[in-house]
Amino acid sequence: MRIHRDLLSMAFRNLSRHRVKTIITVTGVAVSVGLYIFMDAWLLGMNLESRRNIVSYEIGAAKIQRKAYFEKKDDLPMYESFSPWKPIVEALENAGYAASPRMVFSGTLYTADGSAPVILYGIDPERERKVLRYMDFVEAGRSPQTGKFEIALGLLAAEKLKIDLKNGEPVGVRIATVIDLKDERGKVRHVYQVIDAVVVGVINSPNPKTNGNVAYIPLDVLSGEGGLLLEDQVTEILVRASDAREGALPGERESPFSIRGALERVGFSLPPDLEIYSWMDYVQDYIAAARGDQISTRIMILLLFILSFLGIANTMLMAILERTKEIGMLRALGMTDGEVILSYMLEAALIGLIGGGIGMLLGSLVNIPMVNHGIDYSSMAKEMGWDYGYRITSLFRSAWNPFTIGASGIVATLVSALLSIPPTLRALRMPVTESLRFE
């Protein structure tokens, strides 16, 4: 044990033999470790926030849809709707889930001064509120009420139509849409429909998808005679555990498999053409954007790591070369090869450790304001119509990732130690007598 302590103090003293060199090598490692920690926290922050916002504002934990609808879901094929939805929703509620039926379709909103194409969500306000939280973010006005022709608009649509509820009265709009329903023979029938409604609220939630060109309208008036004659058809039912915590990601109990099991336990079996899909099945655009960012950023940082490791390799190579004579001396005095290797590994590991430590410290220091305040990208985000995959409206924040912070320091130390092995082995191949005479 004693020898190890001696080797360590030897390594430490060796580091101070060329201070400038040590400092420069350490700086290289510190910069790469610090940058890596910063970038990782940034990406993680965006991912976590996006996932939370998708679940809490957009999808819930799972959706029940027809298989035929799911396959074409990007086109909003409302003719692949199903009915009745009430027994399913009630069974889900008995099984301990919150469920919300929706009819999703696209249409055009007209006001006196303009028009905007929107996606309309026919919702049951009471039930929707139990599954998703965007109704808590009505920026102006209030949320629509059951039984009335009232709609809530996304912020982007409201701005486009110049609807300003903060300083004004609810505004009357006309919704024009083409309803596609399948007739008995399975042929899609298009019916042109126009309904009048009043905009009572503007929604601005942390998830950009709820604030875009979208409108929310009570499902019961849509289905009725004065609406779109939907006859109880819906395109999807959103599901979330009724006791889900705010901001939590869906747990095991909310997976499609568990939901199906729970439904069977209350004695309900889902019609064969319906399927339960997890929220992950709906966010391909987000996953793609996140993956693209992850890969490109990580390749960049990896290159930087390689550069700083080259620095360590260079430093150790030179240190060992210049001390060939000393190595000969140590071996002549009885030090084993293993101990020589260990002493140089310790020296290199110390460089990695100090550099990694400083990097961890720097990365964490930069992280503090990034986690607490974030960077405001709202102007760019809005110019893109909030269409960039990530579900964050304005503030991009980092998140702490203790694993990466610890791991990057450890990896830097270990890799540094390993890098010292080849030059040491080379020096050890030289006979002791030769190395003693080496110049």
Add this chain to the structure above:
Amino acid sequence: MDRGRKDLERNGGGVRWPTFLVIAYRNLNRNRRRTILCIVAVALAVFFNIFMQAWIQGMYDTIEEVIRTFDTGHIQIVSQQFEKEKEYLPVQYPLEEGMSVEEMKRRLVTIPAVDAVFPRIQTYASLLESVVKHALVWGIDTEGEPSYHFFNLTKRSDGLREGRYPRKGENACVVGSAFAKKTGIRIGDRLPFKVVSAQFSDKFWNPEVVGIFQFDYRKYDEGVIIVPFDRLQRILVLGEGTQQLVVYLKEGTQVDRVKGELKRVFSPETFVRGWTENYWVAYLRSSTVLYLIIFGVFQIVASFLIINTVVMVIHERIKEIGMMGALGMTRREIVQVFFFEALLLSVLGALCGVLLGGTATWIGSRFPLDMEMFTGGGMKEFPITGTLILHFSLEILGKGFLFGIAVSALCTIFPSLKSAFIEPVEALRR
């Protein structure tokens, strides 16, 4: 000794720089591994810079071209009112109310820098009897524009996949490939839709699909119907007027100068925009500084190796420094010995980096990358084609080379200076 010194100076200084290079070259061979490590590090950094530059420039190129082709031309002219409400593409605010397109064109072509002028109308349409419910109607000179510039920027073609563009005034349209796939529409079918005219009335229209285009620009392939300008002009009750004019110049760089001239031709109610004022172009240009910082960090971390080498070399050869000083080398010359060695290292490294980067970007410019891989088909608002061609240019290679050498040289000057403070007499005894 003094005389010898003066002789030397008369001959143009002591040691000439080719001699330094030879010394530097020989010294590099003294420790090959170290030399190789340094060269690899610099090469990596230079390669990274060149590759990133080519990538970013490739993206700029397509974004700028998309904007020039589909959005603003070199210069776009609209009415002030339209500009204010351009979000929903109103047709109620024609450019220079009462003036005909022909008259405006006549005035514009008198400006010598102007190469071509096209009238355009863009408006939203609600589709009837279709699973796709909205589309953008783009009224253009369907005879002039496809032959004037490339609509498919990747293949450099007019972008037609099948069929043809409608003739002037014809009751016909062409649609995008993704749109056709979604709706199942084919050439020869009718495409009924509704637009809102300049008098706010609903106009129903039923043109025949005569062609299907594929521009490799998602926004258009998925949701744009191209129709003859004059037909749309009549349907929207615009008279002889137009919603916008796009102007193409002989030299795309003269935008700012010509803009002023154009403004004088039109009344003050007109809004004139150059393509460089597009949000995305401006945004990308402003982020150049950020990239410079990233490249700088890479290059500096790579230079650390060279700095280390110089520090070590001076230490190792301290006896030689004493010898050189004793034999009459000035301090300046001794510093140069070490500086040139460091410089040679960075030049060799940068050369390797340029070779690597040049090869990689050349390959990237021949074999375009499918951008869907990176964006997953999201980002519809982003004005970029679905294919990225890396920008291969000698300018990027040259800049990467010079940047690499400049940063390394700056970083190595200070450690080399250290050799000047060594006393030859002391050094000889070490």
